[in-house]
Amino acid sequence: MTQMDVTNTTETPTALGRPIRRKEDARLLHGQTNWTDNIQLPGTLHMAILRSPMAHARITKLDVSGALKMPNVVAAYGAAELGDLNGSVPCVWPVTDDIVMPGFPALAIDKVRHVGDCVAVVLATDAVHAADALEAIEVDYEPLPAVVNMESAIADGSTIVHDDKGTNTCYVYNLGGGYDEVAAKADVIVKRRFINQRLIPAFMEPRAVVAAPMGMSDEITIWTSTQIPHILRVLLALVTGIPENNLRVVAPDVGGGFGGKLQCYREEILVTQLARKLGRPVKWTETRSEDMVATHHGRDQIQDIEIAATSDGKMLGLKVTLLANMGAYLQIITPGVPLLGMFMYPAIYKMDAYDFKCTGVFTNTTPTDAYRGAGRPEATYAIERIVDELAAELGMEPMELRKKNWITHEEFPFTTVAGLTYDTGNYEAATARAMELFDYDGLRAEQAQRRASGDPVQLGIGISTFTEMCGLAPSRTLGALKYVAGGWEHCTVRLLPTGKVEVVTGTSPHGQGHETAWSQIASSVLGVPVEDIEVIHSDTGRSPYGMDTYGSRSLAVGGQAIKKAADRLVEKAKVIAAHQLECSPEDIEFVEGVFRVKGDPEKVQPLAAVAFEAFTGHNLPPGVEPTLSAEATVDPEDFSYPHGTHLAAMEVDTETGKVTLRKYVCVDDVGVQVNPMIVEGQVHGGLAQGIAQAMFEGASYDEDGNLQTASFADYLLPSAMDLPSFITDTTCTPSTTHPLGTKGVGEAGAIASTPAIINGVVDALRPLGVTDINMPAAPMTVWRAIQAAKAGGAA
Amino acid sequence: MIPVAFDYVRPSTVDEAVAALVAGGEDAKVMVGGQSLMPVLRLRLGAPSLIVDCSRIDEMIGIREEGDSIVIGAGTTHHAVMNNDLVKRYVTLLAQATATVADPQIRHRGTMGGSLAHADPAGDLPAVAAALDATFTIAGPGGRRTVAASDFFVDYFTTAVGDDEVLASVSFPKREGWGSHYEKFNRTAQAWAIVGVAAAVRMEGGRIAEARIGLTNVGTTPIRARSVEAALVGAADAAAIAAASESAADGTAPTTDIHADAEYRSHLTRVLTKRAVQKAAGM
Amino acid sequence: MHISVTVDGTAYQADVEPRTLLVHWLREGIGKVGTVVGCDTSNCGSCTVLLDGRSVKSCSVLAVQADGSSVTTIQGLSDGNEWHPVQTAFKECHGLQCGYCTPGMVMSTVDLLSENPNPTEAEIREGLEGNLCRCTGYHNIVKSVALAADLMGGSTK
Structure with missing residues (x-):
């Protein structure tokens, strides 16, 4: 296990690479956090939402007048009453020219299309009366057949979710080619169908929005629990018609997101519109029950995977055919999520051909969108599972098969069959370290012994040698994929007269610790102590430019911008320092926060003194303007490609089907680390979510479209009792396309861990004839697979 | 909310x-x-x-010894029950099962009587009360009456406590020296029991002389596995316990939900009964 | 209904509807917004406070039931910006990320260590069963509790 340095380490200014304790923690640990729901403005109206209990129905009657008669109720609206203010939730990633893009009104018009669809809203002077008044709204539904299953949805004669569109097929996307030719030459072809089940992000802070006209101007300020205040501002302007310059979006402390708060939600549109219409603050905080049906879901793909290889284990080609569940509507990047995985199916392996086809499908379910990893966990699961199946088919040790086919460290940069160019990597080193930490050979020996003795608790070893593309993203790449925004990031560094520093970033942290890590980057350039640096973020009024936080982009892209802006600031300061020191800027060096004349140790000027000079402007060189700040906008050269090797020791109780994670080792290569403590924490959290997909979580619908896992009582998040401590380590192969050498880390654990767990479960049971386990590996699922295998049927 | x-x-x-x-x-x-x-x-x-x-009615709170019984006020918290020396000594199975109820915060507030009167088929304590033949004292407009465990649990979320009645206390016969174990099977620690088995055995000379087994969540009420109890008498090793446990699902009527279907619950009932009894008997 | 409740050392008098949850009264009635709501099914434990010294989920107690009692929230654990050893340990071990579960996690830890000053890792995990965290995977939370035990004079087994 990597040991954290347990002393506080802020005393020296050169902070890069140190496990500095987080600046954020003082307020978080003292209950002084500023969650959106904490905001209580005078005159606030509390909004409550009547949601559809039906998955698909015609609204034959909607009468909100009863609610208006309830105490303390100021207004109530259905779609008819809302009229033109009923904006359509935007989708910014129309992946194909002929994509079917249905409207998504914030309040349903005539029809509801998933359980949780918004039907009406009530605004009252307090949340209690708003909740009570919902019961006075009269609504009649004419139930329509619901379509939940993707294969049913695209079959002839299916109920159509958007009948004006005439189809449930949202789009069909193709990439690659040539698989059939290589498959014709293959000795072995393995085909599997994997189900990457639907998940619910389940961030701990429920969503909340407050919008208020602020009185001093036409500005409306929107505080919302979002990952994307900057993007949201643009979208709200486009959707509501409120001029962008009159919108200020603030993400206060945000309690987790995991992609679930990467969205322009209908509730954000409604609260904004109603605050404008009513001229007073409007607030909405969701209950967890609302969250489960109305926050977008993640994953939900049916993956038909085919891999072709020679008899000695050389991979020849891969064919991927996906059905991707869009849910009832398209949200911000719903259609694009599978495409983020599209490039990753070939993963770390060399092969000659790759065919990809994805069909997006509408169903009467909650819309899907990004959830930690967004497309890449699905891809990684499929490839790492099929590699294990290929190894079994070939009779090869699964790690040996991987070694035979992966890109070796001498081969970088390497352009994959999917068209990505991986800049660096060292799969051998990470794997060797992981196997050592895991005691791979020892556990294989124990496994053999348990198999031989017929132990009712069998042991399996699960492998996942993953890579991912993150650090979203080069703008030109996004453009080529029809994403309508860029992937750059912005930073302003300001030196204040007293020598303190403001770092204004366009990233929008929601728990990661950017305030600390970004301070470390700025500190390493400016030589200013970490505690003298303030990171300003998540407020379009204070940090006007940004592309926010998702896709493990904040360090990989935003971190570069900080470095570049800080470097520029030093260059400007150097000119002033040279003037003060009466020499040429070329004769000056900047070391640990002090400008020095080369070769003359007596002639020094601290950065703070330069800052004060820039403030007074008394003695600046000709042509140099007062104030000292610098900006940089960085558009990354390429994605970053973290990788790693994850190993799971799984115990399977063959009598009950209960699966236990006994030991988990991962060695990740995320390049250069700014703060290894934060990196390790990101890995832990990602592991927990990826492991939870494999073992515990899964959103399920009944055939009528009712979400059966609509609370934490049924959607099973792991507690501390359900997970072990992890053994983590890192290797460092610096990224060559990112100036700091960093890669992303936010999603790595969630991407890598899921197949490691299931490979381990299947490995434990393979001697019994089991060849697959659907996720989550719930005890009954595993027990049934064992029974089926014993009976000679397919598992 | x-x-x-x-x-x-x-x-x-x-x-x-x-x-x-x-x-x-x-x-x-x-x-x-x-x-x-x-x-x-x-x-x-x-x-x-x-x-x-009823959380501040003194009479309903506390644990006392009354002759051959331990009487527990219905309003006594789980936390108090599981840490009580009398309970741990004489009603060990109850202490064990109570420790698996929900989580620490809920055990600080939640009460034994509340759990029993709620009568959730997936609740852990009804099976214990059934296995140990607890006696329930119910207060109503007509005064106090006592009801045996076998009559207390009527149906899904329904007990013998009437709308105008209060469960005042529950009495457990003292069973010192019995081996016991509550085997709870759930998907995550927070989740309700898919199946639970409450087992208590009295050993004599290395053999099971008497066994009491209550089953959680395999019917609308807790169920006594009486055929297993009978078959266990004389069992002296793990294999004998396993054989006796084969009939554990007889007479049960498990339901199907998203976590488990009836067939699987029946299977689990047999496996978990075996394990619970083996642990209770130390075999 | 009239209630008298001491919260973080301050004696409050208030009139509340019987249906008011303790957590809602804390947050909206007296502005103790350090205690938060994360679910509606008693699972998440984000709202954990000490009620007469024992951890409870304040969403699962009516404000009227707290009448005459003493409540300690995350905001009353230490004086102002002082650091309770549990707070120190969570920072030291990076036992929090987004911080939303943290008030509940910290209060549960205080309760756990008051009952068991020397917990094993398994006992720590059992003691935190009623608190969900989505960020940390619990790894560093468990380490935080162990360090807190050390700082408070216990020693983890």
Whole structure:
């Protein structure tokens, strides 16, 4: 296990690479956090939402007048009453020219299309009366057949979710080619169908929005629990018609997101519109029950995977055919999520051909969108599972098969069959370290012994040698994929007269610790102590430019911008320092926060003194303007490609089907680390979510479209009792396309861990004839697979 | 998250509580720790007109020895029950099972009587009460009456406690020296039991002389596995226990839900009965 | 209904509807917004406070039931910006990320260590069963509790 340095380490200014304790923690640990729901403005109206209990129905009657008669109720609206203010939730990633893009009104018009669809809203002077008044709204539904299953949805004669569109097929996307030719030459072809089940992000802070006209101007300020205040501002302007310059979006402390708060939600549109219409603050905080049906879901793909290889284990080609569940509507990047995985199916392996086809499908379910990893966990699961199946088919040790086919460290940069160019990597080193930490050979020996003795608790070893593309993203790449925004990031560094520093970033942290890590980057350039640096973020009024936080982009892209802006600031300061020191800027060096004349140790000027000079402007060189700040906008050269090797020791109780994670080792290569403590924490959290997909979580619908896992009582998040401590380590192969050498880390654990767990479960049971386990590996699922295998049927 | 409006009274005696229930009519509801009722209220799955808070009735709180029995006030918290020396010594199975109920915070508020009167088929304590032949003292307008465990659990979420009655206490026969174990099987630690088995055995000379087994969540009420109890008498090794446990699912009527179907629950009942008894017997 | 409740050392008098949850009264009635709501099914434990010294989920207690009692929230654990050893340990071990579960996690830890000053890792995990965290995977939370035990004079087994 990597040991954290347990002393506080802020005393020296050169902070890069140190496990500095987080600046954020003082307020978080003292209950002084500023969650959106904490905001209580005078005159606030509390909004409550009547949601559809039906998955698909015609609204034959909607009468909100009863609610208006309830105490303390100021207004109530259905779609008819809302009229033109009923904006359509935007989708910014129309992946194909002929994509079917249905409207998504914030309040349903005539029809509801998933359980949780918004039907009406009530605004009252307090949340209690708003909740009570919902019961006075009269609504009649004419139930329509619901379509939940993707294969049913695209079959002839299916109920159509958007009948004006005439189809449930949202789009069909193709990439690659040539698989059939290589498959014709293959000795072995393995085909599997994997189900990457639907998940619910389940961030701990429920969503909340407050919008208020602020009185001093036409500005409306929107505080919302979002990952994307900057993007949201643009979208709200486009959707509501409120001029962008009159919108200020603030993400206060945000309690987790995991992609679930990467969205322009209908509730954000409604609260904004109603605050404008009513001229007073409007607030909405969701209950967890609302969250489960109305926050977008993640994953939900049916993956038909085919891999072709020679008899000695050389991979020849891969064919991927996906059905991707869009849910009832398209949200911000719903259609694009599978495409983020599209490039990753070939993963770390060399092969000659790759065919990809994805069909997006509408169903009467909650819309899907990004959830930690967004497309890449699905891809990684499929490839790492099929590699294990290929190894079994070939009779090869699964790690040996991987070694035979992966890109070796001498081969970088390497352009994959999917068209990505991986800049660096060292799969051998990470794997060797992981196997050592895991005691791979020892556990294989124990496994053999348990198999031989017929132990009712069998042991399996699960492998996942993953890579991912993150650090979203080069703008030109996004453009080529029809994403309508860029992937750059912005930073302003300001030196204040007293020598303190403001770092204004366009990233929008929601728990990661950017305030600390970004301070470390700025500190390493400016030589200013970490505690003298303030990171300003998540407020379009204070940090006007940004592309926010998702896709493990904040360090990989935003971190570069900080470095570049800080470097520029030093260059400007150097000119002033040279003037003060009466020499040429070329004769000056900047070391640990002090400008020095080369070769003359007596002639020094601290950065703070330069800052004060820039403030007074008394003695600046000709042509140099007062104030000292610098900006940089960085558009990354390429994605970053973290990788790693994850190993799971799984115990399977063959009598009950209960699966236990006994030991988990991962060695990740995320390049250069700014703060290894934060990196390790990101890995832990990602592991927990990826492991939870494999073992515990899964959103399920009944055939009528009712979400059966609509609370934490049924959607099973792991507690501390359900997970072990992890053994983590890192290797460092610096990224060559990112100036700091960093890669992303936010999603790595969630991407890598899921197949490691299931490979381990299947490995434990393979001697019994089991060849697959659907996720989550719930005890009954595993027990049934064992029974089926014993009976000679397919598992 | 916001309950419907209701009235609230906090009686200080059982008689006052009964009077409040009588006055409140059929929509009056008893609350003690409230750990089963509060989620119902928050989700508006129930809308009582009156809450009769019995959490501060001295008579309903505490654990005492009465002859051959341990009497536990219905309003005694799980936390108090599982840490009580009398319970640990004489009603060990109850202490063990109570430690698996929910989580520490809920055990600080939630009460033994509340769990039993709630009668959730997936609750852990009803099977224990059934296995140990607990006796329930119920107070109503007509005075006190006692009901055997076999008659207390009537149906899904339904007990012998009437709308105008309060469960006052529960009495457990002392069984010192018995081996016992509660085997709870769930998907995550927070999840309800898919199946649970409460087992207590009295050993004589290395053999099981007497066995008591209650089953959780394989019917609308807790179920005694009487055929297994009979078959276990004389069992002296793990294999004999396994053989006796084969009939554990007989007479059960498990349901199907998203976590487990009836067939799997029946299978688990057999496996977990074997394990619970083996652990109780130390074999 | 009238209630008298001491919260973080301050004696409050208030009139509340019987249906008011303790957590809602804390947050909206007296502005103790350090205690938060994360679910509606008693699972998440984000709202954990000490009620007469024992951890409870304040969403699962009516404000009227707290009448006459003493409540300690995350905001009353230490004086102002002082650091309770549990707070120190969570920072030191990076036992929090977004911080939303943290008030509940910290209060549960205080309760756990008051009952068991020397917990094993398994006992720590059992003691935190009623608190969900989505960020940390619990790894560093468990380490935080162990360090807190050390700082408070216990020693983890």
